[in-house]
Amino acid sequence: MSTPSDRRYLESHEWHKLEGGIVTIGISQHAADELTDITYVQLPKVGTKVAAKGRFGEIESVKATSDLYSGVGGEVVEVNEGLNSDPALVNRDPYAAGWMIKIKPTNPDEVNALLAVEDYLKKTGHA
Amino acid sequence: MLKRRPFHEFHVAANARLVDFAGWEMPIIYRSINDEHEQTRKSGSLFDVSHMGRLRFSGPDAAKFLDLILTRNIQTQKFGQCRYSLVCNEAGGVIEKIADVLPVDVRSLKRYHFISEELMMTPFTVYRSGYTGEDGVEVVIPARAATMAVKLLTGSLDKPNADIKPAGLGARDTLRLEAGMPLYGHELGEQGDPISAGLGWAVDLTKTFIGSDALKAVAEAGPKRKLVGLELEGRRIGRQGAPVVDEAGKPIGEVTSGTFSPTLQKSIAMAYVDTDKSAVGTALAVDLKGTANAAKVVPLPFYKRS
Numbered sequence: 001m002s003t004p005s006d007r008r009y010l011e012s013h014e015w016h017k018l019e020g021g022i023v024t025i026g027i028s029q030h031a032a033d034e035l036t037d038i039t040y041v042q043l044p045k046v047g048t049k050v051a052a053k054g055r056f057g058e059i060e061s062v063k064a065t066s067d068l069y070s071g072v073g074g075e076v077v078e079v080n081e082g083l084n085s086d087p088a089l090v091n092r093d094p095y096a097a098g099w100m101i102k103i104k105p106t107n108p109d110e111v112n113a114l115l116a117v118e119d120y121l122k123k124t125g126h127a
Numbered sequence: 128m129l130k131r132r133p134f135h136e137f138h139v140a141a142n143a144r145l146v147d148f149a150g151w152e153m154p155i156i157y158r159s160i161n162d163e164h165e166q167t168r169k170s171g172s173l174f175d176v177s178h179m180g181r182l183r184f185s186g187p188d189a190a191k192f193l194d195l196i197l198t199r200n201i202q203t204q205k206f207g208q209c210r211y212s213l214v215c216n217e218a219g220g221v222i223e224k225i226a227d228v229l230p231v232d233v234r235s236l237k238r239y240h241f242i243s244e245e246l247m248m249t250p251f252t253v254y255r256s257g258y259t260g261e262d263g264v265e266v267v268i269p270a271r272a273a274t275m276a277v278k279l280l281t282g283s284l285d286k287p288n289a290d291i292k293p294a295g296l297g298a299r300d301t302l303r304l305e306a307g308m309p310l311y312g313h314e315l316g317e318q319g320d321p322i323s324a325g326l327g328w329a330v331d332l333t334k335t336f337i338g339s340d341a342l343k344a345v346a347e348a349g350p351k352r353k354l355v356g357l358e359l360e361g362r363r364i365g366r367q368g369a370p371v372v373d374e375a376g377k378p379i380g381e382v383t384s385g386t387f388s389p390t391l392q393k394s395i396a397m398a399y400v401d402t403d404k405s406a407v408g409t410a411l412a413v414d415l416k417g418t419a420n421a422a423k424v425v426p427l428p429f430y431k432r433s
Contacts, residue, residue: 036297037161039387039394040362060364062160062301062386087362091159 003028003121004095008114010053010071011123015095018111023072026099027059027090030126035061038087041068043079043101050074052110056101059090071114074105132177133273141285141293151178154295163298164389167259172294173280174259181267196337198321198330209241209254213321213329215338219345220317221324224309259299260306260430301386304395307356307428313367313384314354314397323350323399325427352380353405356427357413359394359420362387365413371398372412372419379404382413388429395429396422 007017013031017024032038040060050056052073059068079101083089090098105111121127129152138145143154154175157163166172184193193201198213214223241254249272257263268276284292300310309315309324321330322345332343359365364385371380380400388395396413404411407426412419 036156037159037389039364042363060362060387062389063297065364065366088161 003030003117003126005117008071008111008116009120010069010114011120012067012069013124014069014071016071016111016114018105018108021104021108022077023074023103023105023108023111024099025056025068025070025101025103026094027068028120029094030124032091032094032098035059035064035066036091037062038090041080041083041087041090041100043083044076046076046079048076050076050103068100070101070103072103072105072110073107074103076101077104078102130178132175133270134175134177134277136274137277138175138293143293143295146296148178148296153178154293156295156297157293160295160297160301161389163292163294164301166292167261167294167298167302168390171261171291172259172298173284173291174294174299176265177270177273194334194336198336198338198342200331200334207240207242209239209256211329213315213326215321215336215342216317217338217341218317219320219322219338219341221311221315221319221321222317224311224315258306258308259302260308260428261302261432300384301389304384304386304397305388305390305428305430307397307430309354309397310384319399320345320350322346323352324354350402352399353402354383354427355398355400355405356425356429357382357385357396357398357411357422358425358429359385359396359413359422361420362394363415363420364394365396365398365415365420365422369396370414371400371422372414373404374410374412376412376419378414379411385413390430395425397427400424 007015009015013028015026015028038059038061042058044056050070050073054070055067056070057068059066080099129147130150131152138154141157144156145152146155163172190201196214198215199210204210213221216222239256241252243252249269252267254265256265303310314324320342322342330342332346364387365382366385367383369382370378371382373379380398382396382398385396405424407424409424411422413422
Protein backbone atom coordinates (compact mmCIF):
# COMPACT_ATOMS: atom_id res chain seq x y z
CA MET A 1 0.00 0.00 0.00
CA SER A 2 1.34 3.44 -0.86
CA THR A 3 1.76 6.01 1.89
CA PRO A 4 -0.84 8.79 1.47
CA SER A 5 0.39 12.26 0.60
CA ASP A 6 -2.68 14.08 1.96
CA ARG A 7 -1.26 14.15 5.51
CA ARG A 8 1.82 14.93 7.57
CA TYR A 9 4.03 12.58 9.55
CA LEU A 10 6.28 12.25 12.57
CA GLU A 11 9.47 10.23 12.29
CA SER A 12 7.93 7.99 14.97
CA HIS A 13 5.39 6.95 12.25
CA GLU A 14 2.21 8.81 13.30
CA TRP A 15 0.23 10.46 10.48
CA HIS A 16 -1.78 13.68 10.97
CA LYS A 17 -4.62 14.74 8.73
CA LEU A 18 -6.09 18.23 9.08
CA GLU A 19 -9.75 18.50 8.04
CA GLY A 20 -12.18 21.21 9.07
CA GLY A 21 -9.95 22.43 11.89
CA ILE A 22 -9.62 18.93 13.42
CA VAL A 23 -6.50 16.76 13.22
CA THR A 24 -6.97 12.98 12.93
CA ILE A 25 -3.99 10.86 14.03
CA GLY A 26 -3.04 7.28 13.29
CA ILE A 27 0.09 5.28 12.43
CA SER A 28 1.58 4.38 9.07
CA GLN A 29 1.39 1.01 7.38
CA HIS A 30 5.17 0.69 7.82
CA ALA A 31 4.76 1.02 11.59
CA ALA A 32 1.81 -1.39 11.70
CA ASP A 33 3.76 -3.95 9.66
CA GLU A 34 6.82 -3.54 11.86
CA LEU A 35 4.78 -4.07 15.04
CA THR A 36 3.06 -7.14 13.54
CA ASP A 37 -0.28 -8.27 15.01
CA ILE A 38 -1.59 -5.43 17.16
CA THR A 39 -3.33 -6.63 20.32
CA TYR A 40 -4.06 -3.46 22.26
CA VAL A 41 -4.23 0.30 21.72
CA GLN A 42 -4.35 2.49 24.81
CA LEU A 43 -5.97 5.81 23.98
CA PRO A 44 -6.58 8.94 26.08
CA LYS A 45 -10.01 10.03 27.28
CA VAL A 46 -11.94 12.68 25.34
CA GLY A 47 -11.02 16.06 26.84
CA THR A 48 -7.38 15.15 27.54
CA LYS A 49 -4.88 17.89 26.72
CA VAL A 50 -1.96 16.72 24.58
CA ALA A 51 1.27 18.67 24.12
CA ALA A 52 2.95 19.02 20.72
CA LYS A 53 5.38 16.06 20.32
CA GLY A 54 3.75 14.68 23.47
CA ARG A 55 2.78 11.08 24.18
CA PHE A 56 -0.93 10.33 23.86
CA GLY A 57 -1.08 6.57 24.21
CA GLU A 58 0.53 3.22 23.76
CA ILE A 59 0.30 0.44 21.21
CA GLU A 60 1.02 -3.22 21.86
CA SER A 61 1.54 -6.09 19.50
CA VAL A 62 2.41 -9.72 19.96
CA LYS A 63 6.01 -8.58 19.44
CA ALA A 64 6.47 -5.20 21.12
CA THR A 65 5.03 -2.21 22.99
CA SER A 66 5.59 1.33 21.83
CA ASP A 67 4.48 4.85 22.68
CA LEU A 68 2.24 6.96 20.47
CA TYR A 69 3.00 10.64 19.89
CA SER A 70 1.06 13.60 18.58
CA GLY A 71 2.82 16.15 16.40
CA VAL A 72 0.37 18.85 17.42
CA GLY A 73 -0.79 20.23 20.77
CA GLY A 74 -4.47 20.47 21.62
CA GLU A 75 -7.47 18.74 23.12
CA VAL A 76 -8.65 15.22 22.31
CA VAL A 77 -12.21 15.53 20.93
CA GLU A 78 -12.80 11.93 19.80
CA VAL A 79 -11.12 8.53 20.09
CA ASN A 80 -11.63 5.44 17.93
CA GLU A 81 -13.63 3.17 20.27
CA GLY A 82 -13.63 0.46 17.60
CA LEU A 83 -9.99 -0.28 18.44
CA ASN A 84 -10.99 -1.57 21.90
CA SER A 85 -12.70 -4.63 20.47
CA ASP A 86 -10.69 -4.90 17.24
CA PRO A 87 -7.17 -3.46 17.61
CA ALA A 88 -6.09 -5.34 14.46
CA LEU A 89 -7.99 -2.67 12.48
CA VAL A 90 -4.71 -0.77 12.68
CA ASN A 91 -2.98 -3.60 10.79
CA ARG A 92 -5.75 -3.95 8.21
CA ASP A 93 -6.60 -0.32 7.50
CA PRO A 94 -4.10 2.03 9.18
CA TYR A 95 -4.97 5.11 7.08
CA ALA A 96 -8.77 5.02 7.46
CA ALA A 97 -10.70 2.69 9.81
CA GLY A 98 -7.61 2.25 12.00
CA TRP A 99 -7.37 5.95 12.99
CA MET A 100 -6.73 6.58 16.70
CA ILE A 101 -7.65 10.06 17.94
CA LYS A 102 -8.99 13.39 16.75
CA ILE A 103 -7.47 16.55 18.21
CA LYS A 104 -8.69 20.16 18.15
CA PRO A 105 -5.29 21.82 17.73
CA THR A 106 -4.31 24.93 19.67
CA ASN A 107 -2.34 26.02 16.62
CA PRO A 108 -3.44 24.29 13.38
CA ASP A 109 -0.29 25.51 11.60
CA GLU A 110 1.72 23.01 13.65
CA VAL A 111 0.46 20.31 11.28
CA ASN A 112 2.20 21.87 8.29
CA ALA A 113 5.50 21.93 10.16
CA LEU A 114 5.45 18.11 10.32
CA LEU A 115 7.08 15.85 7.72
CA ALA A 116 5.66 15.63 4.22
CA VAL A 117 5.28 12.07 2.98
CA GLU A 118 8.51 12.01 0.93
CA ASP A 119 10.54 13.32 3.89
CA TYR A 120 8.90 10.79 6.20
CA LEU A 121 9.76 7.94 3.84
CA LYS A 122 13.32 9.22 3.45
CA LYS A 123 13.88 9.61 7.19
CA THR A 124 12.53 6.16 7.97
CA GLY A 125 14.46 4.46 5.18
CA HIS A 126 11.43 3.55 3.06
CA ALA A 127 12.07 5.90 0.15
CA MET B 128 27.49 -10.46 7.65
CA LEU B 129 24.74 -12.67 8.96
CA LYS B 130 24.97 -16.40 8.44
CA ARG B 131 22.36 -17.72 6.06
CA ARG B 132 20.77 -21.09 6.22
CA PRO B 133 20.32 -23.48 3.30
CA PHE B 134 16.65 -22.44 3.09
CA HIS B 135 17.38 -18.76 2.47
CA GLU B 136 15.97 -18.68 -1.06
CA PHE B 137 12.85 -20.44 0.10
CA HIS B 138 12.27 -17.81 2.81
CA VAL B 139 12.68 -14.96 0.35
CA ALA B 140 10.28 -16.59 -2.11
CA ALA B 141 7.76 -17.12 0.71
CA ASN B 142 7.88 -13.40 1.51
CA ALA B 143 9.58 -13.80 4.90
CA ARG B 144 10.72 -10.86 6.98
CA LEU B 145 14.26 -11.81 7.97
CA VAL B 146 15.90 -10.66 11.19
CA ASP B 147 19.19 -11.16 13.01
CA PHE B 148 18.72 -13.98 15.49
CA ALA B 149 21.91 -14.88 17.37
CA GLY B 150 23.98 -14.16 14.27
CA TRP B 151 21.70 -16.03 11.89
CA GLU B 152 19.37 -14.43 9.38
CA MET B 153 16.06 -15.97 10.43
CA PRO B 154 12.45 -15.64 9.25
CA ILE B 155 10.41 -13.94 12.00
CA ILE B 156 7.18 -13.70 10.05
CA TYR B 157 5.79 -14.69 6.65
CA ARG B 158 2.14 -13.57 6.75
CA SER B 159 1.07 -12.64 10.30
CA ILE B 160 1.98 -14.13 13.66
CA ASN B 161 -1.68 -14.82 14.46
CA ASP B 162 -2.26 -16.42 11.06
CA GLU B 163 0.82 -18.66 11.35
CA HIS B 164 -0.06 -19.53 14.95
CA GLU B 165 -3.59 -20.57 14.00
CA GLN B 166 -2.34 -22.54 10.98
CA THR B 167 -0.09 -24.52 13.34
CA ARG B 168 -2.86 -25.23 15.85
CA LYS B 169 -5.51 -26.12 13.27
CA SER B 170 -3.51 -27.74 10.49
CA GLY B 171 0.29 -27.65 10.27
CA SER B 172 3.35 -25.49 9.76
CA LEU B 173 6.88 -25.79 8.47
CA PHE B 174 9.59 -24.24 10.69
CA ASP B 175 13.19 -23.74 9.70
CA VAL B 176 15.27 -24.74 12.74
CA SER B 177 18.56 -25.16 10.91
CA HIS B 178 20.26 -22.58 13.15
CA MET B 179 20.21 -25.13 15.98
CA GLY B 180 23.40 -27.05 16.55
CA ARG B 181 23.71 -30.80 16.19
CA LEU B 182 26.51 -32.63 18.00
CA ARG B 183 27.45 -36.26 17.61
CA PHE B 184 29.23 -38.10 20.40
CA SER B 185 30.88 -41.45 19.74
CA GLY B 186 33.51 -43.69 21.27
CA PRO B 187 33.67 -46.13 24.16
CA ASP B 188 33.22 -43.42 26.82
CA ALA B 189 30.58 -41.37 25.02
CA ALA B 190 27.78 -42.54 27.33
CA LYS B 191 29.91 -41.96 30.44
CA PHE B 192 30.78 -38.46 29.25
CA LEU B 193 27.17 -37.55 28.45
CA ASP B 194 26.10 -38.87 31.83
CA LEU B 195 28.49 -36.43 33.46
CA ILE B 196 27.19 -33.35 31.61
CA LEU B 197 23.49 -34.16 31.14
CA THR B 198 20.90 -33.88 33.91
CA ARG B 199 19.16 -37.07 32.80
CA ASN B 200 20.42 -40.60 33.05
CA ILE B 201 21.45 -41.67 29.57
CA GLN B 202 22.02 -45.28 30.71
CA THR B 203 18.25 -45.78 31.12
CA GLN B 204 17.49 -44.33 27.70
CA LYS B 205 16.44 -46.86 25.09
CA PHE B 206 17.78 -46.94 21.55
CA GLY B 207 15.54 -44.93 19.25
CA GLN B 208 14.35 -42.66 22.00
CA CYS B 209 14.92 -38.91 22.19
CA ARG B 210 14.53 -36.85 25.34
CA TYR B 211 14.89 -33.25 26.41
CA SER B 212 17.77 -32.81 28.81
CA LEU B 213 19.79 -29.95 30.30
CA VAL B 214 23.44 -29.01 30.64
CA CYS B 215 24.16 -27.18 33.90
CA ASN B 216 27.09 -25.32 35.40
CA GLU B 217 28.52 -26.23 38.85
CA ALA B 218 26.02 -23.90 40.55
CA GLY B 219 23.12 -25.74 38.91
CA GLY B 220 22.41 -22.89 36.46
CA VAL B 221 21.24 -23.96 33.03
CA ILE B 222 23.77 -23.55 30.22
CA GLU B 223 21.85 -25.34 27.50
CA LYS B 224 18.64 -27.19 26.81
CA ILE B 225 19.17 -30.06 24.43
CA ALA B 226 17.47 -33.09 23.00
CA ASP B 227 19.57 -36.21 23.40
CA VAL B 228 19.09 -39.12 21.07
CA LEU B 229 20.15 -42.71 20.62
CA PRO B 230 19.78 -44.17 17.13
CA VAL B 231 17.78 -47.20 16.05
CA ASP B 232 16.03 -48.31 12.88
CA VAL B 233 12.31 -48.63 13.44
CA ARG B 234 9.26 -48.24 11.21
CA SER B 235 6.63 -47.03 13.63
CA LEU B 236 7.64 -43.75 15.14
CA LYS B 237 6.23 -42.98 18.56
CA ARG B 238 6.35 -39.58 20.23
CA TYR B 239 9.86 -38.66 21.43
CA HIS B 240 11.36 -41.37 19.24
CA PHE B 241 13.24 -41.09 16.00
CA ILE B 242 14.55 -42.96 12.96
CA SER B 243 17.49 -42.58 10.63
CA GLU B 244 17.19 -43.75 7.06
CA GLU B 245 18.39 -43.10 3.55
CA LEU B 246 16.44 -41.87 0.55
CA MET B 247 18.20 -41.71 -2.83
CA MET B 248 21.57 -41.95 -1.06
CA THR B 249 20.67 -39.02 1.19
CA PRO B 250 20.73 -39.87 4.88
CA PHE B 251 18.00 -38.32 6.98
CA THR B 252 16.76 -38.55 10.55
CA VAL B 253 13.19 -37.94 11.65
CA TYR B 254 12.37 -37.13 15.28
CA ARG B 255 8.83 -37.15 16.52
CA SER B 256 9.08 -34.08 18.72
CA GLY B 257 8.72 -30.32 18.53
CA TYR B 258 8.27 -27.18 20.54
CA THR B 259 4.83 -25.86 19.74
CA GLY B 260 2.51 -27.94 21.92
CA GLU B 261 1.34 -29.85 18.84
CA ASP B 262 2.43 -33.21 17.52
CA GLY B 263 5.38 -32.72 15.20
CA VAL B 264 8.37 -34.14 13.43
CA GLU B 265 11.83 -32.67 13.21
CA VAL B 266 13.80 -33.70 10.15
CA VAL B 267 17.59 -33.53 9.85
CA ILE B 268 18.97 -33.69 6.32
CA PRO B 269 22.32 -32.71 4.78
CA ALA B 270 22.46 -29.02 3.79
CA ARG B 271 23.10 -29.99 0.16
CA ALA B 272 19.69 -31.73 0.07
CA ALA B 273 17.82 -28.80 1.61
CA THR B 274 16.82 -27.08 -1.62
CA MET B 275 15.53 -30.31 -3.12
CA ALA B 276 13.61 -31.27 0.00
CA VAL B 277 11.91 -27.92 0.31
CA LYS B 278 11.05 -27.96 -3.43
CA LEU B 279 9.26 -31.26 -2.94
CA LEU B 280 7.18 -29.60 -0.24
CA THR B 281 6.68 -26.15 -1.73
CA GLY B 282 4.68 -27.52 -4.64
CA SER B 283 1.70 -27.27 -2.33
CA LEU B 284 2.88 -24.88 0.41
CA ASP B 285 1.89 -21.67 -1.34
CA LYS B 286 -1.70 -22.67 -2.10
CA PRO B 287 -4.24 -20.67 -0.03
CA ASN B 288 -5.73 -23.83 1.52
CA ALA B 289 -2.45 -25.69 1.99
CA ASP B 290 -2.38 -28.08 4.96
CA ILE B 291 1.10 -26.91 5.83
CA LYS B 292 2.46 -23.39 5.43
CA PRO B 293 5.73 -21.86 6.60
CA ALA B 294 5.74 -20.24 10.05
CA GLY B 295 8.37 -17.97 11.56
CA LEU B 296 10.04 -17.27 14.89
CA GLY B 297 7.19 -14.98 16.00
CA ALA B 298 4.60 -17.76 15.90
CA ARG B 299 7.09 -20.23 17.31
CA ASP B 300 7.36 -18.05 20.40
CA THR B 301 3.60 -17.58 20.95
CA LEU B 302 3.07 -21.33 20.36
CA ARG B 303 5.71 -22.49 22.84
CA LEU B 304 4.49 -19.95 25.38
CA GLU B 305 0.89 -21.21 25.21
CA ALA B 306 2.29 -24.72 25.61
CA GLY B 307 4.19 -23.58 28.74
CA MET B 308 7.53 -24.61 27.25
CA PRO B 309 10.55 -22.81 28.73
CA LEU B 310 12.91 -20.95 26.42
CA TYR B 311 16.58 -20.33 26.98
CA GLY B 312 17.21 -16.64 27.75
CA HIS B 313 13.71 -16.32 29.17
CA GLU B 314 12.74 -19.07 31.62
CA LEU B 315 16.13 -20.77 31.52
CA GLY B 316 19.59 -19.35 32.07
CA GLU B 317 22.71 -19.63 34.15
CA GLN B 318 21.06 -17.62 36.93
CA GLY B 319 18.14 -20.01 37.21
CA ASP B 320 17.99 -23.72 37.95
CA PRO B 321 15.84 -26.48 36.45
CA ILE B 322 14.12 -27.38 39.75
CA SER B 323 12.70 -23.86 40.15
CA ALA B 324 11.77 -23.90 36.45
CA GLY B 325 9.52 -26.90 37.07
CA LEU B 326 11.85 -29.17 35.08
CA GLY B 327 12.52 -31.55 37.97
CA TRP B 328 11.34 -34.37 35.68
CA ALA B 329 14.38 -33.74 33.47
CA VAL B 330 16.84 -33.95 36.38
CA ASP B 331 17.99 -37.28 37.80
CA LEU B 332 19.31 -36.50 41.29
CA THR B 333 20.25 -40.13 41.94
CA LYS B 334 23.32 -39.76 39.68
CA THR B 335 26.34 -37.44 39.74
CA PHE B 336 26.71 -34.78 37.03
CA ILE B 337 28.02 -31.24 36.77
CA GLY B 338 25.75 -29.17 39.02
CA SER B 339 24.10 -32.13 40.75
CA ASP B 340 25.28 -31.12 44.26
CA ALA B 341 23.82 -27.63 43.86
CA LEU B 342 20.56 -29.03 42.49
CA LYS B 343 20.27 -31.57 45.34
CA ALA B 344 20.54 -28.65 47.78
CA VAL B 345 17.77 -26.76 45.93
CA ALA B 346 15.56 -29.87 45.89
CA GLU B 347 16.08 -30.51 49.61
CA ALA B 348 15.50 -26.92 50.75
CA GLY B 349 12.74 -26.38 48.20
CA PRO B 350 13.09 -23.66 45.54
CA LYS B 351 12.79 -20.04 46.75
CA ARG B 352 11.00 -19.06 43.56
CA LYS B 353 8.92 -21.07 41.15
CA LEU B 354 7.98 -20.69 37.52
CA VAL B 355 4.24 -20.11 37.21
CA GLY B 356 1.67 -19.23 34.58
CA LEU B 357 -0.10 -15.88 34.91
CA GLU B 358 -3.29 -14.71 33.31
CA LEU B 359 -3.53 -10.91 33.16
CA GLU B 360 -6.79 -8.98 33.22
CA GLY B 361 -7.43 -6.99 30.06
CA ARG B 362 -5.43 -6.96 26.85
CA ARG B 363 -2.12 -5.51 28.01
CA ILE B 364 0.97 -7.71 27.86
CA GLY B 365 3.46 -8.30 30.69
CA ARG B 366 6.82 -8.63 28.97
CA GLN B 367 10.14 -10.06 30.09
CA GLY B 368 11.49 -8.16 33.12
CA ALA B 369 8.15 -6.71 34.26
CA PRO B 370 7.96 -6.94 38.08
CA VAL B 371 5.28 -9.17 39.64
CA VAL B 372 3.83 -7.78 42.88
CA ASP B 373 1.54 -9.21 45.55
CA GLU B 374 -1.75 -7.66 46.67
CA ALA B 375 0.14 -5.31 49.00
CA GLY B 376 2.24 -4.09 46.08
CA LYS B 377 5.41 -5.82 47.30
CA PRO B 378 7.67 -7.18 44.50
CA ILE B 379 7.64 -10.97 44.64
CA GLY B 380 8.83 -11.96 41.18
CA GLU B 381 9.47 -11.15 37.54
CA VAL B 382 7.90 -11.96 34.17
CA THR B 383 10.08 -14.11 31.87
CA SER B 384 7.83 -14.20 28.77
CA GLY B 385 4.44 -12.75 27.93
CA THR B 386 2.11 -12.38 24.98
CA PHE B 387 -1.50 -12.00 23.99
CA SER B 388 -2.44 -15.63 23.43
CA PRO B 389 -3.84 -16.03 19.90
CA THR B 390 -5.65 -19.28 20.81
CA LEU B 391 -7.08 -18.25 24.20
CA GLN B 392 -7.47 -14.53 23.36
CA LYS B 393 -6.09 -13.66 26.78
CA SER B 394 -2.98 -11.91 28.03
CA ILE B 395 -0.69 -14.65 29.38
CA ALA B 396 2.78 -14.69 30.91
CA MET B 397 5.27 -16.98 32.58
CA ALA B 398 7.00 -15.59 35.67
CA TYR B 399 9.23 -16.58 38.55
CA VAL B 400 7.45 -15.77 41.82
CA ASP B 401 8.20 -16.46 45.50
CA THR B 402 7.17 -20.02 46.30
CA ASP B 403 4.57 -18.94 48.90
CA LYS B 404 2.81 -16.91 46.16
CA SER B 405 2.97 -19.60 43.50
CA ALA B 406 -0.25 -21.56 44.21
CA VAL B 407 -2.80 -21.67 41.40
CA GLY B 408 -5.47 -19.03 42.01
CA THR B 409 -3.21 -16.59 43.90
CA ALA B 410 -4.18 -13.00 43.09
CA LEU B 411 -1.13 -10.99 41.99
CA ALA B 412 -0.41 -8.02 39.75
CA VAL B 413 2.11 -7.24 37.03
CA ASP B 414 3.70 -3.81 37.16
CA LEU B 415 3.37 -2.38 33.64
CA LYS B 416 5.49 0.77 33.73
CA GLY B 417 4.02 1.86 37.06
CA THR B 418 0.47 0.58 36.55
CA ALA B 419 -0.46 -2.52 38.55
CA ASN B 420 -2.34 -4.80 36.15
CA ALA B 421 -4.32 -7.50 38.02
CA ALA B 422 -3.26 -11.08 37.33
CA LYS B 423 -3.76 -14.53 38.79
CA VAL B 424 -1.69 -17.69 38.93
CA VAL B 425 -3.03 -20.33 36.51
CA PRO B 426 -1.82 -23.87 35.76
CA LEU B 427 0.81 -24.50 33.08
CA PRO B 428 0.51 -25.21 30.23
CA PHE B 429 -1.97 -22.54 29.16
CA TYR B 430 -2.91 -24.69 26.17
CA LYS B 431 -3.07 -28.45 25.84
CA ARG B 432 -3.59 -30.28 22.57
CA SER B 433 -6.97 -32.04 22.68
